[in-house]
Amino acid sequence: MEATQTVEVKKKGSYPKSVPYIIGNEAAERFSFYGMRSILPIFLVNQFFNPARNPALQTVAEAQANEQTHFFVALAYTMPLVGGILADWFFGKYKVILYISLIYCIGHLTLALYENDLQMFTLGLVLIAFGAGCIKSCVSANVGDQFDESNQHLMSKVYGWFYFSINSGSVFATILIPVIYNSYGPAWAFGVPGILMALATLIFWLGRRKYRRVPPAGIQRNNFVFISVYALMNLGKKRKGQHWLDVAKAEYKEESVDGVKAVYNVLSVFAFIPIFWAMWDQNLSEWVLQATKMDLNVFGYTLLPAQVQTVNPAFLLTMIPIFTYLIYPFFDKIGIKTTPLRRIGAGLFLTALSFVVIALIQESIDAGGRPSVWWQILAYFILSAAEVLVSITGLEYAYTQSPKAMKSTMSAIWFLTVAVGNLFVSLVNGSISNKGFFAQLEGATYFWFFVGLMMAFVLLFVLVSGRIKERSYIVREE
Structure with missing residues (x-):
């Protein structure tokens, strides 16, 4: 009844x-x-x-x-x-x-x-x-x-x-x-x-x-910051073989402390995300300025430089169902399981590839050419695929790998990865404008720098990702 x-x-x-x-x-x-x-x-x-x-x-x-x-x-x-x-x-x-x-x-x-x-x-x-x-x-x-x-x-x-x-x-x-x-x-x-x-x-x-x-x-006392600070201030009480956060169980709920441990585990993956946002957000700034020096004719209509970025959400809305219902099932079917970590790794690589296209465009501009905007649209296409692999997967990973009490914390930390990435690019450009260390990054060299930096992160991610422990809290809570 x-x-x-x-x-x-x-x-x-x-x-x-x-x-x-x-x-x-x-x-x-x-x-x-x-x-x-x-x-x-x-x-x-x-x-x-x-x-x-x-x-x-x-x-x-x-x-x-x-x-x-x-x-x-x-x-x-x-x-x-x-x-x-x-x-x-x-x-x-x-x-x-x-x-x-x-x-x-x-x-x-x-x-x-x-x-x-x-x-x-x-x-x-x-x-x-x-x-x-x-x-x-x-x-x-x-x-x-x-x-x-x-x-x-x-x-x-x-x-x-x-x-x-x-x-x-x-x-x-x-x-x-x-x-x-x-x-x-x-x-x-x-x-x-x-x-x-x-x-x-x-x-x-x-x-x-x-x-x-x-x-x-x-x-709320039982949160990520309070527990972490307490554990760090009481490291002297840590027993041999004990996790450094376990000392906080004397003051905080055991479940909350275990949740903070899960957050730090996710952070080992999130450490690779700021470089993605450092490069992704340039499509709304550096790429727009690059477009001012390109041939913006598309099917007889001349775009404004700031309008080119519109193709990103258009590509994104198209790619989400394609990846979800075609690409992921295809690789799973042939025995290559598309785990969250593999998707993120592939997305980081594609981000570097999109910047290869941008760097080649800039080389043409530096040589006095005026390349077609279609080349930049190709870069947007690759970057949109990378966004599906990294951004959407990252949000899912943050949710599934953190306990219920820490899901809001993980969302805030996810936003902070965007902030850290943009802060890094801001500092690089500040150095260029002030004739500092990064002033040597002129023209295409600027974009090649980010290609090289991302590839270093990709190689490091490949080495580290195999050691990252995954634990889904969705199954346990159900």
């Missing part, structure tokens, strides 16, 4: 009334973020670092633009950890999303108003990075909060629409904002994303009476 009642409850379940507000908010917010980012490196070069278009200053100007762009991304992907703590410990997701979105809007307004003031423009970027990063760790989790036992069977469909809204917002932004920038100037090009962010905030606020809100849980 009870089982029958449970089935009836599920059948009566309907979509949460808050879903349209969450999806509308996410589409508009992603439009605002990717819209301003699509033109950022080109704008920084043309407006601040080389407005006179002096060829002798172009290399340094591009390095300065890339330094600032990658530092902006690094900051944006560090903030999810801060946003998650604010939401889970103190204020709850709703307040964090709403109030920090207002700061986000102020950041966009600052970009639009201070297009001629580098200091104020940089402040706007910091505000946007803070806003986008802090709400990033809350918005997707807020989707799951809207469901209960009566409608949880509908959650996967809603998440599908949620991620569709992300890609839709980014695609439309990378197509339209470069056109606005080219036709109406930077004030409108940065202003329109600001209007969309204001709209995103308004949409989210309009749904305030529809949301199912999970209250903050307060400061």
Whole structure:
């Protein structure tokens, strides 16, 4: 009788009334973020670092633009950890999303108003990075909060629409904002994303009476940072043959300590991920600047340099089902099991291959040529395949290899790999702009440097991956 009642409850379940507000908010917010980012490196070069278009200053100007762009991304992907703590410990997701979105809007307004003031423009970027990063760790989790036992069977469909809204917002932004920038100037090009962010905030606020809100849980002592610090400070109490974290069991729950051990095991894989993001994020900066020197004619239509990056989400949406339903099953069938570690290794190799194409394009440009943008589209195709293998697999690996209590921690650490990768590229470009050690990386040499660096990581990954212990917590918890 009870089982029958449970089935009836599920059948009566309907979509949460808050879903349209969450999806509308996410589409508009992603439009605002990717819209301003699509033109950022080109704008920084043309407006601040080389407005006179002096060829002798172009290399340094591009390095300065890339330094600032990658530092902006690094900051944006560090903030999810801060946003998650604010939401889970103190204020709850709703307040964090709403109030920090207002700061986000102020950041966009600052970009639009201070297009001629580098200091104020940089402040706007910091505000946007803070806003986008802090709400990033809350918005997707807020989707799951809207469901209960009566409608949880509908959650996967809603998440599908949620991620569709992300890609839709980014695609439309990378197509339209470069056109606005080219036709109406930077004030409108940065202003329109600001209007969309204001709209995103308004949409989210309009749904305030529809949301199912999970209250903050307060400061959680049994977390990754507290346990790690305690263990390090009490290493003297470690007994022979004992794991260094086991000393924390005197103060913390045994299950939580074992969870931290799992996190460190995953970190042995995540150590190889920052180099992927260091190279991947260049398709939105260095590759865009490279496109300004190429023949952008595609089927009789001349693309704007910032529009070329639109092919990445298009390739990505096509490749996900191809890998899932064709490529992975094919290799499994012929006896080559596509484990998460093998997928990540293959993805790292393909990332290097995409940069080989980019380096060859740059060699042609350095020699005075104007190669077709189709070559860069080929590089995007290879990079998109690498993204499927590394990014999607990495998220899955982080989830399955960490216990329930540590899954949020792993999500925050995953975002930090993006931040570390971008911080490294920012430092390299800062060295170039200041005539430092990396100033020798001119033209194609810059891209060949990253090819060599990635191949070194691939070889190291091959040596290390065989020793990494895997343990799925999904099976045990089921």
